[in-house]
Amino acid sequence: MAELTGEPLHILLVEDNEAHAELVIRGMRDQQVANKIHHVLDGEQALDYLFQRGTYADAVKNPRPNFVLLDLRLPRVDGLEVLRIIKTTPELLRIPVVILTSSDAESDIAKSYDYHANSYIVKPLDFRTFTKLMKDLGFYWLGWNAKPLPE
Numbered sequence: 001m002a003e004l005t006g007e008p009l010h011i012l013l014v015e016d017n018e019a020h021a022e023l024v025i026r027g028m029r030d031q032q033v034a035n036k037i038h039h040v041l042d043g044e045q046a047l048d049y050l051f052q053r054g055t056y057a058d059a060v061k062n063p064r065p066n067f068v069l070l071d072l073r074l075p076r077v078d079g080l081e082v083l084r085i086i087k088t089t090p091e092l093l094r095i096p097v098v099i100l101t102s103s104d105a106e107s108d109i110a111k112s113y114d115y116h117a118n119s120y121i122v123k124p125l126d127f128r129t130f131t132k133l134m135k136d137l138g139f140y141w142l143g144w145n146a147k148p149l150p151e
Contacts, residue, residue: 009035012065014046014082015100016074020123024069024100027134038065043077046070047085050092065095069137072101072108080111087116098137 011028015021025037040046046068049056056062068086072079079099086092096118101108104122112120121137124130 009066010063011035011037012046012049012068013037013039014043014068014070014074014079015039016041016071020071023127023130024134027131027137038062041075043074043079043082045076046074046082047077050086050095064092068095068097069100070097072099072103072112080108080115083112083115083117 013021013024015024021039025039028035028037038049040049045055048054049062050064050068052059052062052064070079070082074082079101083097083099086095086097093116097116098119098121099108099112099117100121100123102123109120121133124133
């Protein structure tokens with residue numbers, strides 16, 4: 001288990017908005033939990049990273065994440081499709097996926113849970129609230145949440 005051995009936890013951040021990505025990265029880096037954030041800009045890159053293909057074929061440099069933060073509104077492949085693929089692929093389905101999006105549409109929330117999202121968070125508009133959310137999210141998912149060992 002990465003938390004006990006001191007190995008870094010790997011987070012895949014799938015976010016096309018650079019400003020939002022920077023806030024997430026800053027918030028997560030402020031945590032006491034060791035982690036490495038891998039940021040991709042669209043759903044196609046996310047799937048390439050998760051399946052370790054193309055640019056991300058080197059499994060040492062691009063290990064499977066312990067946790068995915070996923071925006072819904074993405075170029076190339078949208079976030080709901082990325083989520084559906086993760087949760088229907090046996091070697092990926094145990095990876096916790098948190099939807100982090102600006103959409104508060106009931107249809108997006110319902111579809112995300114239909115596809116087995118582990119959590120759905122609407123991005124706060126206020127900078128301080130967003131920063132606090134990232135700290136709390138890091139503590140919960142990376143520190144407190146119990147998860148099974150990788151297969």
